Amino acid sequence: MPVPSGSLYGGQGKPSCYDRxxxxxxxxxxxxxxxxxxxxxxxxxxxxxxxxxxxxxMGKTMLQSGGTxxxxxxxxxxxxx
Numbered sequence: 001m002p003v004p005s006g007s008l009y010g011g012q013g014k015p016s017c018y019d020r021x022x023x024x025x026x027x028x029x030x031x032x033x034x035x036x037x038x039x040x041x042x043x044x045x046x047x048x049x050x051x052x053x054x055x056x057x058m059g060k061t062m063l064q065s066g067g068t069x070x071x072x073x074x075x076x077x078x079x080x081x
Contacts, residue, residue: 040065
């Protein structure tokens with residue numbers, strides 16, 4: 001099926017401001033969760049956590065960093081709308 005010419009979004013035109021903000025939030029949250037895995041895992045291992053304690057520490061760090069970075073990316077995208 002050919003892609004309509006002149007449009008990246010299948011003939012719908014530009015994405016809405018909500019689409020931009022939500023996409024930026026999800027990208028930021030994904031990056032933040034990845035950073036949370038790295039820093040949470042290393043910090044937990046350095047603190048001597050093993051098993052459930054390590055997973056709990058990593059989960060908390062993942063949620064915090066994902067939420068924070070996602071919020072900042074979403075606000076940045078909202079300011080540019």
